[in-house]
Amino acid sequence: IHDLGFIPRVKEVNGAAIRGFKIVIGGGLGAQPFLAQTAYEFLEADRIIPFTEAVIRVFDRFGERSKRHKARLKYLLAQVGLEELMRLVEEEKKGLVSQTLAIDYASFEATPAPAKRNFDVVKAVDETKYQTWLKTNVIPQQQEGFHAVNVKQLLGDLASDKTRVFAAIIKKYASDDIRITVNQGWLLKFVQQEALPHLFNELNTIGLADPGFDSTADITACPGTDTCNLGISSSTGLSEELEKMLKDEYPDIVYNTDIKIKISGCMNACGQHTIANIGFHGMSIKKGTQVLPAMQVLLGGGVEEDGSGSIADKIVKLPSKRCLEGVRYLLDDYDENGLEDERYNVYYRRKIAEDKMYFYKMLKPLSDLETLTAADFIDWGHSDQYVTAVGVGECAGVMLDLVGTLLNETEDKLRWATRLYERGTYGDAVYAAYVTFVSGAKALLTLESINCNTQMGIINDFDKHMVQTGKISFTGSFSEELLMINKQEPTKDFATQFLAKALTFVEQIKSFRKDTVTV
Structure with missing residues (x-):
């Protein structure tokens, strides 16, 4: 991916x-x-x-x-x-x-195993939960007597006061070389066998001893409508409700590490729904003059047995409040019709080979808009009726493409190329000079209201609109000159010549810009 x-x-x-x-x-x-x-x-x-x-x-x-x-x-x-x-x-x-x-x-030395310590013998505060936690969250390390402990946390959200307590617990029982995991949890290393019940008890007091790390019950979700303007429906709210439902109705699913559920608040896949065995992405559905929160259901994504990857298939759109029932349908059918030891994606492909519409037909009744209730128009985690409000996403930045800014950037790039040359890193200096040419060319093309989308487009358009028309004096072809960088060894002589040409070019485009503004 x-x-x-x-x-x-x-x-x-x-x-x-x-x-x-x-x-x-x-x-x-x-x-x-x-x-x-x-x-x-x-x-x-x-x-x-x-x-x-x-x-x-x-x-x-x-x-x-x-x-x-x-x-x-x-x-x-x-x-x-x-x-x-x-x-x-x-x-x-x-x-x-x-x-x-x-x-x-x-x-890159491996983290050394810490010296072993003595721990008092204690009992787990919840023996049943502890035994499940040992099976699902604890992994023996190669270093004898030590274990890695995975910590499951809903949505990865951790308040600052809770984080400080968590950090203090880590210092007592694990090494300080911890990892944040891709499924929004943590990995602790070098926990002694004797320290495991101590660690469990203290994690349990702050709600971080839930079993089922990286299982079907460990759902990944992006922030969705909580914080992102691109979010269409609540991914976090659905995630919380699904985890509650799975814990109550499918308690043994904490042992299933085959089926992964991932949720995104929109189609942009920050929650990685397209590589989930069961995925959801936020959307909305219109019913008359009203709009209700919904989810697109996807199936069959993830890592296959041979290590290859699969992109999930879109199946059907469901009102958000009916997605829990949709997951029940899917899990119950897999339990009833899956073969012994058959992985979920193998079962999925077997069923669609038999009937391409198998899963669509299974879930379609839940998409019936004639049976909607008032609750269907309220998103998970909300009390007010749903409204769509999509804006600029979290990862979007400010659009700024002014000619003056581009010229300033061009001069910065030229200064950087000069510094690299003075350091004797001629290959890097050549490439920095090349980028200077491209940046300057883009500035003048922008001034001429000529759209720029790729470097090669900029180079070719500059040849066509600026060099061949005589607006800019340039010996030979602009593109051929610039593309010498992947035909010449980055020697000192070549770097000297190329940087000198870049300097002349920058002075020329600054003069062109000044004359244009004056006119």
């Missing part, structure tokens, strides 16, 4: 173990999810940083810049294809400072 993904691998060559990575490229979720494609089954570890830099340079040049929702590597990959993208990456490598860059593994 990432622009670049690295999966560690060890390959034996002539009896020696060579470290490397399987590399996947161009993944992403959002409203249009894409699974990453394999760039290399194995790439030596000392080549991954140059490869990454080359990918970034290619995306800088060809990636979308005007439409924010398209400014992702996944769209460039979909546009040009994997073969062409990898060709561009290989072409870009020539202009890099280093073709290989060794990774110093020795400097």
Whole structure:
């Protein structure tokens, strides 16, 4: 699901173990999810940083810049294809400072096991809950006598006063090298066997000893309408109600780590609903003159048995208040019709192979708008009737594209290129000078009201509208000059010449801007 993904691998060559990575490229979720494609089954570890830099340079040049929702590597990959993208990456490598860059593994030392301590023998305050917690939240470490403890927390929300108490508990029973997990929880390390009941008891006092970490009962949800202007319906409210329902009606589901439920407040997938076995994303449904909160149900996403990934399929839209019943339908049918030891996604695909509309038919009765009640028009966690109010999302920034600002940025980039040259990092100086050219060209194209969306578009349009028309004096082709950076070795001589041309170019565009404003 990432622009670049690295999966560690060890390959034996002539009896020696060579470290490397399987590399996947161009993944992403959002409203249009894409699974990453394999760039290399194995790439030596000392080549991954140059490869990454080359990918970034290619995306800088060809990636979308005007439409924010398209400014992702996944769209460039979909546009040009994997073969062409990898060709561009290989072409870009020539202009890099280093073709290989060794990774110093020795400097990344593992957290040392702490000295063992003596703990008094205590009983768990709730023995039944404790035994379930041990089975679902505690993992033996490779270091004998120590355990890793996963802490489940609804939505990952933790008030500051509770956090301070939690931190004090960690200091008493675990190492200070903790991890925040992708499912909105925590991972504690180096907890002694004898300390486990102590830790459980103290976590239980602050509500952090719930069993079922990373199980079906451990639901992931984005903040949704609580804080995000893009949220359409309440993801957090549905998550809370679902966890309550699962705890009360399906107590053994804390042992199921196959089925994952994920919820987003809108289609943009901050809650990663598109890679959930059972996913929901917020939306609304109109009934006459009224609008009610709803969820799109998705099924069949996540990690498969062979390690590959799957994007969930959209099934049906349900009023939010009926999603609990929808989950009951899904779990009960799986319990009744799933084969022994059959994973959920295998069951899902088997059933849709038998009848493509199987799950739609199952859930469709819950979407009937003729049987709505007043409660259906009130979202989870709210008391007032639902209204839609969508604005700018949490991750959006201020739009600013003034010519003067672009020219200032161009001068900043030129200063940075000069500093890199003075340090003797000629490859970086060349690329910084290249970015200076592009930034300056964009400024003048903006001044001329010519839309700019990619670096290559800027370069070609500058040739067409500014150089070929004689508005800017430039010897030869602007594009050919700039693209010399991936055809020439980044030597001192080349850097000297390229930086000098960038300096002349900046002075020329500043003069053009001044003359235009004066006129």
